[in-house]
Amino acid sequence: MNLLESFLTAIDSLMANKMRSILTMLGVIIGVAAVIALLAIGNGVTASVTDEIQSIGSNLLTITTDxxxxxxxxxxxxxxxxxxxxxxxxxxxxxxxxxxxxxxxxxxxxxxxxxxxxxxxxxxxxxxxxxxxxxxxxxxxxxxxxxxxxxxxxxxxxxxxxxxxxxxxxxxxxxxxxxxxxxxxxxxxxxxxxxxxxxxxxxxxxxxxxxxxxxxxxxxxxxxxxxxxxxxxxxxxxxxxxxxxxxxxxxxxxxxxxxDFSILSQTDLLATFDAVSATLTAFLGSIAGISLLVGGIGIMNIMLVSVTERTREIGIRKAVGALRRDILIQFLLESLLLSLLGGALGIGLGVAIALLTGPALDIDPVVETATVLLATGFAAGVGLVFGIYPAWRAAGLRPIEALRYE
Amino acid sequence: MIKLTNVTKTYQMGEMMVHALRGVDLTINEGEFVAIMGPSGSGKSTLMNVIGCLDIPSGGSYTLDGLDVSQMSDDAQAKVRNQRIGFVFQQFNLLPRTTAEKQVALPLMYGGYGRTDRLTRAQEALASVGLGDRTHHKPDELSGGQQQRVAIARALATNPSIILADEPTGALDTQSGEEILNIFKALHGQGMTIVMITHDPEVAEHAQRTIWIRDGVIV
Known part of the structure; x- marks a missing residue:
């Protein structure tokens, strides 16, 4: 079976099971959206405070008594x-x-x-x-x-x-x-x-x-x-x-x-703020990381359940002549399509959340390419690993064991 | 064309060893319509799974069309199933939410047939079991008898050398069961080799020859 056939089979299968496909994507969408929105807001805060400091004038020295x-x-x-x-x-x-x-x-x-x-x-x-x-x-x-x-x-x-x-x-x-x-x-x-x-x-x-x-x-x-x-x-x-x-x-x-005096330059102030902002970003980043982890666990669950539920389908396909490779490629493509589509929707949702909450928090959210790549990559990776591993196990079963699976 | 020599099959069930087949010798010739009968637990399903390359024997040898199938790799066996064997199961084993046409085209896809070729053959196969007007129906839109006929069409699609049927009428009412058996008889009339497992003597009567199995041996 060539790749195009596998691709069409994967699309067929996703379309035939819309509810399952949507639920699977949901985990990816939420994980990616949470990370993008949180980090965009964090970066927005950093940018707005940096602006604030620079607006005071970057070449000002403030001298106070020590x-x-x-x-x-x-x-x-x-x-x-x-x-x-x-x-x-x-x-x-x-x-x-x-x-x-x-x-x-x-x-x-x-x-x-x-x-x-x-x-x-x-x-x-x-x-x-x-x-x-x-x-x-x-x-x-x-x-x-x-x-x-x-x-x-x-x-x-x-x-x-x-x-x-x-x-x-x-x-x-x-x-x-x-x-x-x-x-x-x-x-x-x-x-x-x-x-x-x-x-x-x-x-x-x-x-x-x-x-x-x-x-x-x-x-x-x-x-x-x-x-x-x-x-x-x-x-x-x-x-x-x-x-x-x-x-x-x-x-x-x-x-x-x-x-008996101390001199503070705007450069010092910016450096201090950079340290604070790095902490803030790390804080938001860890919250985002947790969201991603939770999203990842969601993806993992639905993938494990859906592949387990499809053991019988794998048995039928093997009985009529599917090679182990055919099964693996089909599941790989299905997971990949879901992850990518979910990732794209998650990016859209995350950017929308950031843009909507930005004005309320009085900041300009900043969406970074690295964040988008990281979040999408992670969600897709989790989707692939947990979509493929059970499928790989099922594909390795004797057809009769897969067919008998209840 | 099917030749089993001293085939054994042992399962591990928890701590117990189950000897499902204890040395089966069996020859089925081309064009035969054979019924395999036996009480439940006699090993008849295990025998069919071995004949259908769905399961590997623990011992003995099995040749199909002169090929030593019991020594083949997984993927080689998948090719044998695809090209030489058509399955009909008691529970139909159709893919959920998939049209009849695509069900029947499935083995053709794994067999490497082109898209148009697949659909033509699938339609022909469905027409041959009287479902030419049901090609776009999904399993839950078809009666049990119709679903089983889709399964038969799928078994016929790659033009195999044998049809293996495991209690094909077991989940059907009498009338649908009769229809299925008539299809088998017609196929037999066209020279198809058919091996059917049943526990029902009336069903077995339709076959040319009946083989009895009990406690893992042919009697």
């Missing part, structure tokens, strides 16, 4: 910002900003709510990719120089305090002092860390004198963190060296002394 080496006091001040901004001392830095922040009650028309109040330098919003206003404008150098009592509000703050009212030109009170609202930030959506939407920005000078009067060891007014934009990503390492040198000099740290 409390372990600063006697528990803040180490950074505006003098450090000035030193870093000096292009002769730190040529790899394009701009340097700083901020000081804390929770404060913000009052408008008798309503009082606690928000993060962030005292910032004039260039802070631009450096952090936040300078996008839905109303009004940002802070000026003059606001900072003159301890201006002006504020920029995040979108949530405006919605909660002002409702439908137009906020620019109105005043909010923080710690008993009035601030004129000069700008409103456009909605930022989900971010890593404190949300700009729920923050009130005021000049850093005003914040230091009225709200956060903390001092450094040397007695200067402290800042929480310094953001430094590197001229280009390629210079990140140079920039880190220059920042370290400048700050050690400013802080008079001896040769053997430890840095």
């Amino acid at each position: 409390m372990d080496n600063s006697d528990g006091l803040p180490a950074l001040s505006l003098e450090d910002v000035d030193a870093l901004a000096d292009p002769l001392r730190a040529p790899a830095l394009a701009q340097v900003a700083a901020n000081v922040s804390g929770q404060q009650e913000v009052v408008y028309a008798g309503d009082s709510t606690a928000y993060t109040v962030n005292g910032i330098t004039a260039n802070y919003l631009a450096i952090n990719n936040l300078a996008d206003f839905s109303a009004g404008d940002g802070l000026t150098e003059n606001d900072v120089a003159t301890n201006g009592r002006v504020a920029i509000l995040g979108s949530t703050v405006v919605a909660e305090l002002f409702g439908g009212e137009y906020p620019v030109g109105k005043s909010v009170k923080i710690n008993g002092v009035s601030y004129e609202v000069v700008g409103v930030l456009a909605e930022q959506g989900q971010t890593i860390g404190a949300s700009p939407d729920e923050t009130v920005y005021i000049p850093i000078s005003t914040a230091q004198s009225r709200l956060f009067p903390t001092r450094t060891r040397s007695g200067a007014k402290a800042v929480n963190s310094i953001s430094a934009e590197v001229v280009s990503e390629a210079l990140t390492d140079d920039a880190i060296t220059q920042v370290t040198d400048v700050l050690r000099e400013e802080h008079r740290i001896t040769y053997a002394g430890e840095d």
